[in-house]
Amino acid sequence: MSEMVTDPDTPETLMRRAQAGDVRAYQALLRLSAQLLRAFLTKFLRSASEVDDVTQEILLSLHRARHTYDGMRPFRPWLFAIARFRLKDHLRKVYRDNLRGAADLADFEEIIAAPGSEHVTESSGQGEYVKEAMAQLPQKQAMILKLMYEDGLTAAETAKRLGMGLSAVKVAAHRAYKVLKKKLAAA
Amino acid sequence: MSGMETFINDLAARPTPPCRAHCLTKLFLTLAGVLILYIAAVVAFYLLPRPDLLQKFTQPLFAAEIISLGAVILSSAFGAALLAYPDGQQKPWALRLPLVAFAIFVIVIAFSWHMAPSLPTMAWDGMNCTLCITLLSLPPALFMSWQIRRMASVHPRLAAMNAFLTAFAAAALALRLSEATDSIMHLTTFHYLPMLAAAALGILIGQRIFRW
Numbered sequence: 148m149s150e151m152v153t154d155p156d157t158p159e160t161l162m163r164r165a166q167a168g169d170v171r172a173y174q175a176l177l178r179l180s181a182q183l184l185r186a187f188l189t190k191f192l193r194s195a196s197e198v199d200d201v202t203q204e205i206l207l208s209l210h211r212a213r214h215t216y217d218g219m220r221p222f223r224p225w226l227f228a229i230a231r232f233r234l235k236d237h238l239r240k241v242y243r244d245n246l247r248g249a250a251d252l253a254d255f256e257e258i259i260a261a262p263g264s265e266h267v268t269e270s271s272g273q274g275e276y277v278k279e280a281m282a283q284l285p286q287k288q289a290m291i292l293k294l295m296y297e298d299g300l301t302a303a304e305t306a307k308r309l310g311m312g313l314s315a316v317k318v319a320a321h322r323a324y325k326v327l328k329k330k331l332a333a334a
Numbered sequence: 335m336s337g338m339e340t341f342i343n344d345l346a347a348r349p350t351p352p353c354r355a356h357c358l359t360k361l362f363l364t365l366a367g368v369l370i371l372y373i374a375a376v377v378a379f380y381l382l383p384r385p386d387l388l389q390k391f392t393q394p395l396f397a398a399e400i401i402s403l404g405a406v407i408l409s410s411a412f413g414a415a416l417l418a419y420p421d422g423q424q425k426p427w428a429l430r431l432p433l434v435a436f437a438i439f440v441i442v443i444a445f446s447w448h449m450a451p452s453l454p455t456m457a458w459d460g461m462n463c464t465l466c467i468t469l470l471s472l473p474p475a476l477f478m479s480w481q482i483r484r485m486a487s488v489h490p491r492l493a494a495m496n497a498f499l500t501a502f503a504a505a506a507l508a509l510r511l512s513e514a515t516d517s518i519m520h521l522t523t524f525h526y527l528p529m530l531a532a533a534a535l536g537i538l539i540g541q542r543i544f545r546w
Contacts, residue, residue: 170346211546212486212546215486
């Protein structure tokens, strides 16, 4: 306990000072927490951008919940309880999106693979329109769609080719598909 | 400056007043104090105490039932207070207290069944009691939910289960001190079994009501 009080840079001390309104201590605490969280999250999440997103979500939760920290207790169990809670939320959301995305992608694949669909789209000029719409997508999404639907790669092969996680590819393809669907419906 | 650094600086610069850590003891005493006052007020001014209340306390089974029900209320209120904090204030053992208290209560009720001279037939008019307990449990349930929502529970289902169990048990205790019925079948069916339903409701809706 005495070590906790005398060392000004322990998270416990920083949090106590932050709770008293010290902005610098709070910044230092958030930086330290971000480091701890990154190390924790990389065990569960694949892409660096996903780790950053979830880290920011957890820091925001830390900010909202900082009045629930008891300065006389260790900081890390408190922080990691929030981290696990938010990580679980995030993973639940990703799996839900993946399931929904997988269902939508299956519909999309059926439409594209339907016999005579090339003629229908070509005759109505929609083939060109799809290409135009794809060109307006962000580069990564357009590349994923090209590899999956023009070159015929599977999601796993696309993920391998682009050095991305499988779930990230599915989510990106799902988002791109939704944008295209909206554009085609409007056309 | 990286995105994370900008985010941290923005977060730290948000104009928020200095906050004092909420104290677990204060939260528990608030919950317990309000519950005790509520039960006392309901029994004294609304339902009115049963005429033979003092005499009933001389019977060991009745006293044990009331004490164990009180233990369920206090322990689950304590559990709800702990679960309002992300780290459960780092007392994992304390989260088992409501289970222990509830087990003791079940043993007391089982013993009452064993000691009952004869079991009367089921009368469904006891649904009024369930309805009365449900309505009486609403104010404490709302108060506890409001208190827990101000914190940051990472076990919202368990927190809601404890809160709803506390509120329902408090209302059941108030009615037990007022109603002059001692039929153990009536008490179990219409007073105490619905406590489990209240706890189950907490598990079902906890995630929604304690989202933060």
